[in-house]
Amino acid sequence: MEPVTDLFARYEVGPVWDEMFLESGAARQVASDLHATLRSLSSQDLEDRCAERDRSFRDRGVTFSLAGEERPFPLDPVPRLVSAQEWSVIERGVAQRVRALEAFLADIYGRGQVFADRVVPRRVVATARHFHRAAAGIAPANGVRIHVAGIDLVRDEKGEFRVLEDNVRIPSGVSYVMENRRTMGRIFPELFASHRVRPVADYPAQLLSALEAASPRGRSGAPRVVVLTPGVHNSAYFEHTFLARQMGVELVEGRDLVCRDNVLFMLTTAGEERVDVVYRRVDDDFLDPVQFRSNSILGCAGLVNAARAGNVTIANAVGNGVADDKLVYTYVPALIEYYLGEQPVLPNVATYRLEEPDTLAEVLERIDQLVLKPVDGSGGYGLVIGPHATDEELVTLAAAVKASPRSWIAQEVVGLSTVPTKVGGNLEPRHVDLRPFAVNDGRTVWVVPGGLTRVALPKGSLVVNSSQGGGSKDTWVLADPQSEAPEPATSAPEPILSHSSHPFDAGPQVGPGASNGQEQQQQQARTC
Amino acid sequence: MSWRVGTTHRSHYRYGTRALSSYNELRMTPKASERQRVLESELLLEPAAAVFTYRDYWGTVVQSFDVQVPHEALEVVARSVVETSAPAPLPEDGPDWSALRDEDVADRFAELLVPTAYAPFNPNLAGLARGAAEGATPAEAVRRIGELVRSHLRYEAGTTAVTTSALQAWAQGSGVCQDFAHLTVALLRQVGIPARYTSGYLHPKKAAVVGERVSAASHAWVEAWLGRWWPLDPTNGDPVGERHVTVAHGRDYSDVAPFIGIYQGGALLELEVEVVLERLA
Numbered sequence: 001m002e003p004v005t006d007l008f009a010r011y012e013v014g015p016v017w018d019e020m021f022l023e024s025g026a027a028r029q030v031a032s033d034l035h036a037t038l039r040s041l042s043s044q045d046l047e048d049r050c051a052e053r054d055r056s057f058r059d060r061g062v063t064f065s066l067a068g069e070e071r072p073f074p075l076d077p078v079p080r081l082v083s084a085q086e087w088s089v090i091e092r093g094v095a096q097r098v099r100a101l102e103a104f105l106a107d108i109y110g111r112g113q114v115f116a117d118r119v120v121p122r123r124v125v126a127t128a129r130h131f132h133r134a135a136a137g138i139a140p141a142n143g144v145r146i147h148v149a150g151i152d153l154v155r156d157e158k159g160e161f162r163v164l165e166d167n168v169r170i171p172s173g174v175s176y177v178m179e180n181r182r183t184m185g186r187i188f189p190e191l192f193a194s195h196r197v198r199p200v201a202d203y204p205a206q207l208l209s210a211l212e213a214a215s216p217r218g219r220s221g222a223p224r225v226v227v228l229t230p231g232v233h234n235s236a237y238f239e240h241t242f243l244a245r246q247m248g249v250e251l252v253e254g255r256d257l258v259c260r261d262n263v264l265f266m267l268t269t270a271g272e273e274r275v276d277v278v279y280r281r282v283d284d285d286f287l288d289p290v291q292f293r294s295n296s297i298l299g300c301a302g303l304v305n306a307a308r309a310g311n312v313t314i315a316n317a318v319g320n321g322v323a324d325d326k327l328v329y330t331y332v333p334a335l336i337e338y339y340l341g342e343q344p345v346l347p348n349v350a351t352y353r354l355e356e357p358d359t360l361a362e363v364l365e366r367i368d369q370l371v372l373k374p375v376d377g378s379g380g381y382g383l384v385i386g387p388h389a390t391d392e393e394l395v396t397l398a399a400a401v402k403a404s405p406r407s408w409i410a411q412e413v414v415g416l417s418t419v420p421t422k423v424g425g426n427l428e429p430r431h432v433d434l435r436p437f438a439v440n441d442g443r444t445v446w447v448v449p450g451g452l453t454r455v456a457l458p459k460g461s462l463v464v465n466s467s468q469g470g471g472s473k474d475t476w477v478l479a480d481p482q483s484e485a486p487e488p489a490t491s492a493p494e495p496i497l498s499h500s501s502h503p504f505d506a507g508p509q510v511g512p513g514a515s516n517g518q519e520q521q522q523q524q525a526r527t528c
Numbered sequence: 529m530s531w532r533v534g535t536t537h538r539s540h541y542r543y544g545t546r547a548l549s550s551y552n553e554l555r556m557t558p559k560a561s562e563r564q565r566v567l568e569s570e571l572l573l574e575p576a577a578a579v580f581t582y583r584d585y586w587g588t589v590v591q592s593f594d595v596q597v598p599h600e601a602l603e604v605v606a607r608s609v610v611e612t613s614a615p616a617p618l619p620e621d622g623p624d625w626s627a628l629r630d631e632d633v634a635d636r637f638a639e640l641l642v643p644t645a646y647a648p649f650n651p652n653l654a655g656l657a658r659g660a661a662e663g664a665t666p667a668e669a670v671r672r673i674g675e676l677v678r679s680h681l682r683y684e685a686g687t688t689a690v691t692t693s694a695l696q697a698w699a700q701g702s703g704v705c706q707d708f709a710h711l712t713v714a715l716l717r718q719v720g721i722p723a724r725y726t727s728g729y730l731h732p733k734k735a736a737v738v739g740e741r742v743s744a745a746s747h748a749w750v751e752a753w754l755g756r757w758w759p760l761d762p763t764n765g766d767p768v769g770e771r772h773v774t775v776a777h778g779r780d781y782s783d784v785a786p787f788i789g790i791y792q793g794g795a796l797l798e799l800e801v802e803v804v805l806e807r808l809a
Contacts, residue, residue, distance in 0.1 A: 115635075123638035133585035133783075259551070260596050261578050289790045290551045290592075301551040301790050305592050309580055 007038055007046065007427045008420070016415035017159045018429055019080065030083040030478065033194050038078065043425035049077055049187040050422070056183045062176070062238065074471035075180050076421050077187060080432060080453045081195075084480035087449060090161055090436060093346030094151045095445035096336060098438050101168055101323045103339035105145045109135050109319060119338045120331045127406055128328060129376040130169070130321025132284055134291040138308045138318065141216040142442035145317035147279070148207065149438040150174075150452075153346065155417035162349050162414065164433060165329060168320045170281055173452040174203055174437045175239035178246075180474040181450070196479035198449035203437070204246035206448070207279075210441035211247075214313040215276040223276040225249045226266060228257070230282050230298045240281050254282070259302030262309035277313045278303070284318050326375040326409045327353060350412040354405035363410040364398055371411045372397055380465035387413060388462075416462055419473065421455055431456045433464045434475060449477040530613035531736075531770035532567070532809035535729050537606045537746065538802045539787055545794030546598040552789040555776050556606035557589035558728070563615045564774055569608040575599050586783055588776040604787070609808065614769035615759060622667040623755040628720055637722035637753055639779060640713075646780035647694045647714035647725075657715040666721055670752045673715045674762045677708055683763060690781070705763040706781055709748040712762040713780065722753035724777045727784040729805055730761070731771035736807040744803045746786055751777065773805075 013021050020031040027035035057072040082090070107114045108125050115122040125131050150171025152164040181200050185192060208225065215223030229240035231253050244251035250266060257275065258265050265272040280299075285292045287299040306312045322328060330351050333344045352370075354360045363370060367386050374382040384397050401408045418429035436451035453473040454464035464470040537556050557569045571579060577593040584590050595602065627633065634641065643649040660676045661669035684702040694714045697707035709725050716723035730747040749761040749768060759768035776784035 121635050121638075123635050126639040127642060136585035137582060258549075260594060262580055262592075290553060290788065294788075294790060301549075302594055305553075305580060305582075308582055 007041060007043065007425075010426045010428060011420065012429070014415075014418060014429060016157050016431070017155055017417040019155070019417050019419045019432075030081050030086075034079070034081060034191065037191060037194070038420070038427065046077060046422060047425070052187045053077060053183050056186050057179070060179070062179045062183075073176055073179065074457075075176075075183060076430075076455055076471050076473045077184075078420050078422060078427065078473065079184060079188070079191065079476045080419050080434075080473045082434075082475060082477045084478055084483075086161070087198075087477045089345060090153065090434075091447045091449075093161070093163070093344070094149070094153075094436050094438050094447050096340065096342060096345050097151055097163065097166065097332065098146055098149045098168075098440055098445045100332065100336040100339050101149075101166060102144065102146050102440065104335050105168075105317070105320060105323055106143065107339075108322065109138065114335070114338065117338070119334055120328070124325075124327055124331070125322055128322045128325040130284070130319070130325060132319035132321075134304055135317065135319030138304075139310070140214065140307075140317055141310065141313050142214050144210070144214055144315075144440050144442045145320055146323075146438075146440055147210050147214060147315040148174075149440070150435045151438065153434045153436065154349065154414050155432075155434070156349075157415045159417070161346055161434070163329075163332070163346050164349055164414075165326065166324050166332065167435075168323050169316060170283065171435070171437065172236040172239055172281075173435055174448070175242040176472055177437070177448065177450055177452050177475070178203060179242075180472060184474045195476060196481075197476045198479055200448050200450040203439070203448045204243060206439045206441075206446050207243070208247040208249070210439045210446075211277045211279055211313075211315055213441040213443075214315055216310050216313055217276055221276070224266070224273060225277040225279060226252045226257075226275050228252055228254070228278050228280040228282055228299075230286065234281070236281060243279075249279075254297055254299045257300040257303070259300055259306050262302065262306045262311050264300070264303065264306050264312040275312060277315060279315050284321065287314070287318065321376070324376075326351075326373055326377075327406065330409065349414055352410040354401060354408055354410060360401070360405050364401065367394055367398055367401075367410075369413065371413055372401060373409055373411065375407055375409055380463055383463070385413065385462055413462070416456075416464075419453070419455070421457070421471075421473075423457075423459075428459070430459075431462050431464065432473065450475045529770070530611050531731075531807055532609065532611050533729075533731060533770075533773055534806040534808050535606075535608045535610070535773055536802075536804040536806075537604075537729070537786070538800075538804075539602075539604045540798075540800040540802075541602040541789075541796060542798040542800075543600055543602075543791070543794050544797045546600050547595075547602070547791045547793035548598055549594065549596050549793075550599075550602060550789055550791035551594045552592065552602075552604070552787065554591040554604065554606060554787055555584075555588050555727070555784055556608075556786050557591065557775065558608050558610045559588065559774050559776060561774060563613050563769075565611040567609040567611060569606070572603075572605040572607070574601075574603040586776060586778050588778075588784065598793075602789075602791075608773075610773050612770045612773060614767065618667055618754060618758055622665060625666060625720070627755070628666055628722075628753070633722070633753070634720075640722040640724050640753070641717050641720065643714065643717070644780045644782075645693065646782065647710045647717070649714065649718055650695055653695070653698065653711075653715060654718040657718045660715070661719040666752075667754050667758070669719060670716065670721060670754065670758065670760060673712060673719075674750075674760045674765060677712050677715065677762045678765055681708055681711065683708075705748045708763040709750050710780060712750045712760070716750070716752050724751050724757070725780045725784060726751050726759065726774060726777050727781075727786060728775040729773040729803060731773075731805045731807065734766075734771070736771075738807050738809060741804050741806045744805045746801070746803055747772070748781070 062073050146168045150167040153161045154164045211225045212223045227244040264275040286296040288304040289296045291304045307314045336344045370386045372384045416431035419432050420427040421430035438447045453475045455471040456464045457471050558566050580592045660672040682702040688703040694710035697703035713723040751757040751759045778784040
């Protein structure tokens with residue numbers, strides 16, 4: 001029997017890949033059960049479930065900071081489905097990418113063989129803003145620099161997943177993957193009964209295991225791991241507390257840490273305790289005032305040399321940002337072949353390097369048809385989508401690109417795939433991307449089966465970043481129908497609530513009138 | 529002919545109220561090179577601290593230490609003995625411009641061909657540099673740019689600070705060796721000659737008497753790539769030789785700062801720096 005109101009009444013599949021519907025209008029096989037369930041719902045049913053969702057998020061304080069304001073994290077009620085077959089490609093491709101980038105980082109902060117072999121020009125690395133010379137010569141305990149990666153994927157017009165950018169500095173968003181799942185379990189229990197959804201709740205355990213494996217004292221030495229946060233004002237503070245709680249480790253700020261003789265200690269009411277691994281959510285520039293910004297109080301003085309001395313592991317490693325550089329991105333397929341001897345499983349998006357004058361001229365010629373991105377940005381900041389920009393914006397952009405071609409790349413506009421998304425009382429197609437998260441413990445690169453699907457909420461928009469007002473979806477990776485042994489129950493397990501994440505008082509405060517000073521000597525010799 | 533030179537670099541920091549802790553990195557150990565042998569080097573610290581030594585990205589020996597006892601003063605004495613000589617002269621047929629513009633050279637020295645905060649590019653400076661280089665071989669251009677800097681900057685201590693950029697020094701027409709070196713690397717890079725900032729010590733007396741201790745200061749000069757690194761001292765125009773003790777190279781001062789430190793506590797009251805050089809043989 002047809003429902004009174006059809007949620008899909010206003011659903012018009014566009015020229016891009018729609019993940020629920022075929023061009024014919026019939027539902028794709030992977031989404032047929034979901035489609036049937038949604039068709040049986042009224043607008044009011046959906047509203048009721050959204051109200052339940054909002055209660056759930058509010059109760060647990062799952063928020064996101066947008067333009068300085070805390071808002072409930074925007075979760076669309078319709079899950080995004082990924083078949084087992086599609087997932088196996090993503091999983092292999094993401095793990096492959098992480099392995100290649102690990103090799104690349106080890107190389108450029110070491111011998112630089114990749115330059116000698118002319119795979120990547122030295123220039124590209126030496127002029128990358130996040131290439132940190134202070135990281136040269138630091139050999140991480142188990143060889144891992146990318147303990148956590150978030151590789152952003154998009155699905156093109158043909159349904160093929162492509163890598164949009166690599167995030168191997170401080171990728172965030174995984175807490176929302178787990179919170180979204182929990183909430184979906186509350187609002188759509190029947191869908192979990194009809195779908196075999198692979199669980200995402202293993203993530204904290206996998207992360208903790210990888211961090212422990214990175215301890216300079218080895219896994220057996222009961223390594224102490226801490227999560228270092230810049231503090232409550234950071235937009236991802238919720239995630240920092242979440243991960244510390246889920247892993248059962250301390251959440252610390254810079255003032256809780258002290259380095260002495262290149263050994264890192266945490267200050268607690270019970271005295272000092274040695275720290276082996278710092279899962280830091282503080283940017284490189286603020287991590288150690290001796291090496292980077294001397295006025296930073298978010299990090300810990302001496303931390304980088306403690307890592308250099310092999311007494312502590314910084315996760316992710318200092319200097320990883322060079323691998324996120326969007327000009328370096330254009331070389332990643334070549335790096336995969338060079339380091340791994342493999343063909344890339346996931347292709348890049350067609351990208352142009354602007355340092356070649358001919359390419360630059362061609363790009364400027366059709367700048368209104370391309371996407372221009374700053375090479376060292378993340379979170380969508382500074383990105384310009386030509387077809388959506390005003391003439392004035394394009395003029396400004398062209399001038400900026402001409403002034404500094406190294407600072408930009410150009411990409412073809414990818415018609416991102418669409419997924420049914422609640423808009424008012426209906427479901428409409430909206431563009432999405434996908435950020436799967438990978439954890440490297442030095443032996444295996446594990447990819448959490450799921451990931452953060454981000455949705456561009458305005459009609460036709462291609463900007464999905466949550467920092468730019470995008471929404472999210474729960475990503476359901478379906479278990480292989482051939483596999484006999486299903487994984488453990490999938491209905492959003494309760495998180496393990498560990499002891500309080502911040503049991504000790506603040507560390508020693510700098511007294512009134514005290515300051516952090518910087519000491520330097522000008523070189524001022526003259527001659528006689 | 530070579531010299532044996534003893535260097536003593538003493539830094540004394542006195543704090544208004546006691547410093548609770550401090551973290552420090554020194555780049556004061558002379559560098560071994562074709563024209564320089566390092567015979568001895570030692571470091572004395574008061575309060576005492578364990579020293580951690582490593583080589584940085586540029587190959588410079590870095591000594592790092594932290595002090596965790598409250599202290600009113602910190603004294604650092606870096607001593608070394610080196611044997612120095614003049615570099616072998618450049619061959620008559622040094623590289624021409626096309627050799628410097630070669631893609632491999634440009635790539636190898638990419639980071640020494642671009643502007644930095646201390647050595648920014650500027651259209652006026654570029655014009656001057658091009659003017660100096662016009663009609664000259666690269667080796668001749670290096671010499672002329674050194675002269676250009678010397679003719680535009682007057683040596684005057686106290687007119688610039690550790691944070692002054694080449695452009696600021698240029699605008700005011702004066703500075704110290706750090707400013708001379710920054711301006712020189714900026715000009716060289718703007719005509720496509722890879723250039724690196726060099727830090728070290730300079731014995732002030734050409735006719736040094738063996739055994740005489742002479743007061744000096746930390747010094748900075750420049751090396752330009754002319755098929756190999758060729759040093760020039762833009763502050764005084766003298767050839768770089770036995771009197772120059774090389775410590776470190778980098779893009780600018782920030783890569784080679786002899787002393788960087790972070791401390792927690794009262795304001796810095798006084799900084800005393802004393803460099804004493806002695807020709808030993």
